[in-house]
Amino acid sequence: METKFNIRNLFEAFIIILIIADLVMLMLITFTSVSYSIFVSVIYFDLMVCIILFFDFIHRMRKETDKKQFIKRNWPDIIAMIPFDIFALNPTYVFFARFLRIFRLARLFALFRREWKYISSFFKQTHINFAFGMLLFTLFAGTIIFYIVENGSNPSIHSFWDALWFTVTTMVAGNSNISPATYDGEAISVFMMLIGVSFVGVLTASLASWLMSKSKKTEDEREERIKNIETSLQDIKKEITELSDLLKKE
Template identity: 30%
Template sequence: MSFYQNSKFNYFLSILIIIDLILITLTLISDVGENLYFSIIVFDTALCIILFIDFFTRLSDSDDKKHFLIKNWTELIAAIPFDLIMLPFVLNGSLLRVFKVLKFIKVIALFSQFFETIDFFLKKTHLDEIFGITLLVVLASTLGLYLFDPSINSLFDSLWFVLSTITTVGYGDILPQSGAGKIIGLITLIVGVLIFSTVTGAIASYFARRILMNEDFNITENDDNIEHLKDTLKSNKKNLYEVHSKVYKIDHDVESLKKEIRELKELNKELKEEIEILNENLKN
């Protein structure tokens, strides 16, 4: 597996993208100090370098490079350091509007890159479906309160109440007064509790599955080691059997040699006796 396909790298990259999104959005909606702005440029440029390396590494590994470019062209936009490139024009005050448009485009591209990076995690945990349901509930509740509760003066007040309710924070600064508004608020509160418990359960289930997968992998690896050890023992047993057979054969050969030596000794003894008899006869 390539380093850039590693899940830990993807999680790390997601964190960097979130930080960069917050920093770039901050420069869009408010005036930041010069020192902070240059720090943001350094951070954004470093992230762009990582994104460029990641993009072209995956491009070189891709079998269909044309399809890869069509599918992931937004990643290339996200990897362009617009702040660094446009810095001279921003300092001179020219092309400021163009610069802000480019930064807004980069924010969108970074959002796309972020969701592509965590796409596998979202699908495995079904958080994409949960976020979709949450967005639908927020929109429906916001419009319902605004339309049916006269005490809600604006869409922003309605959205503020829905968000504070669905997150179970409940500041209490804005409250529905009509019966329909209270019912919508109650439904929103119940949905919020269900959503957060579902999110918690989905994330816990995902990591539990990851742990079980790692344990299964370790068990499989241990089983493979045990099988290898069994094969080694069988091979050693076979070798020991062959050595034992050879030793047995050598013992048998030694016994045969001992027997032959005894026979030769007996024969030698008999020859000596015959020689002595012959010598006696010759003397006589």
């Protein structure tokens, strides 16, 4: 049996990626100082995510028979899809910035809760805890060490974010528009490149395998339902035949 990707499974994976990105960006503007242009970009990205979550929530609710029970069970999703931060773009609401930050923290918790069950299920099924941990460790440790080594020697490294940009692009793409200026920086970049290429490939393969297994499970369930229907039809046909024979005898 040929297994194909299920559109719903692909959409769930897309939702997980969007929410993780949204979580990172919201934490960035919550706990660090960023330029206004970056702040506005994060707000509009968050608005897009909220719109997608809203339509996904409506789609899932329409499939449920007990709507009230569904809302009661998934009430944090309602908090997760409310774009509180859009009010921060209006100067009239600057006074409420502190309250908006509290609501943002509540949304961070709701978003995390919204997708944690999918992320934990993904880790359990694919066993990529080590690969994901190695990528995170390399990302943070590599950024800090590269910044310490290159700061003052590399004219392209002006801040910690420059070092982070170098680390991310090196790990994901294998190269960066920032070049190391020291031998230590070159050694670190080679190490990050090897770790990134190796473990990003593992994550990609694991994600593909996870989607395939979910699609296969969906197809198996569909085939099982078809078999049950066929069995029921055969039973009905047999009962009709027996009833017909009894009527003929009478």
